[in-house]
Amino acid sequence: MKRRDFLISASCAALSLDSAQADTGFYSGYPDQITGWSAKHFKPQEFASKGNGYVRVRKEMIFSLDRVRSAVAHPVYITSAYRDQAHNALVGGVKHSRHLISDAVDINLRGLSAQQRHRLMWHLLAEGFTSFGSYSHIPNMLHADMRPNARIWHRGGGSHPVWFRQALTDWGWQRDRGATRRPATFRI
Numbered sequence: 001m002k003r004r005d006f007l008i009s010a011s012c013a014a015l016s017l018d019s020a021q022a023d024t025g026f027y028s029g030y031p032d033q034i035t036g037w038s039a040k041h042f043k044p045q046e047f048a049s050k051g052n053g054y055v056r057v058r059k060e061m062i063f064s065l066d067r068v069r070s071a072v073a074h075p076v077y078i079t080s081a082y083r084d085q086a087h088n089a090l091v092g093g094v095k096h097s098r099h100l101i102s103d104a105v106d107i108n109l110r111g112l113s114a115q116q117r118h119r120l121m122w123h124l125l126a127e128g129f130t131s132f133g134s135y136s137h138i139p140n141m142l143h144a145d146m147r148p149n150a151r152i153w154h155r156g157g158g159s160h161p162v163w164f165r166q167a168l169t170d171w172g173w174q175r176d177r178g179a180t181r182r183p184a185t186f187r188i
């Protein structure tokens with residue numbers, strides 16, 4: 001299967017998972033209430049809202065992140081995952097942020113080389129993450145989420161770092177004409 005086909009089918013799988021397992025497809029509760037947590041490399045606390053401390057995360061995302069963490073073999077630090085509504089508003093998150101929908105993470109890239117960043121993003125793509133954001137004013141942060149319709153953006157001026165762009169093109173993504181404008185868009 002071509003990488004491009006894989007990405008499309010992964011997106012479709014994510015869509016059907018959302019509708020078929022609306023209640024069972026999430027870990028939810030306060031961190032010490034969550035049962036059946038199966039990730040080797042992460043704890044529920046790492047995904048809790050920085051506002052009310054609650055956790056609601058899509059299981060599929062946790063499984064994927066755990067496989068990414070095993071593949072890259074270095075720590076993957078989660079800055080922000082689930083956000084309750086009030087906290088999302090406080091941090092200026094968009095109204096329909098995937099952080100509310102529970103399939104988004106912001107990853108702290110501090111200390112990682114460009115090569116490690118590229119490799120991390122490549123594995124995120126391989127494990128079903130579809131959408132990514134980079135930020136000039138927060139260069140050590142990568143946003144990744146699993147929305148069905150892939151989207152790429154860059155904020156804060158300039159454009160995506162080379163490792164970011166390279167990970168996408170390795171996956172067969174092509175840059176749209178005029179995409180130097182913010183937010184930059186890519187198509188599959």
Ligand SMILES: [Zn+2]
Pocket residue numbers: 099104105106143144
């Ligand atoms: Zn984010």
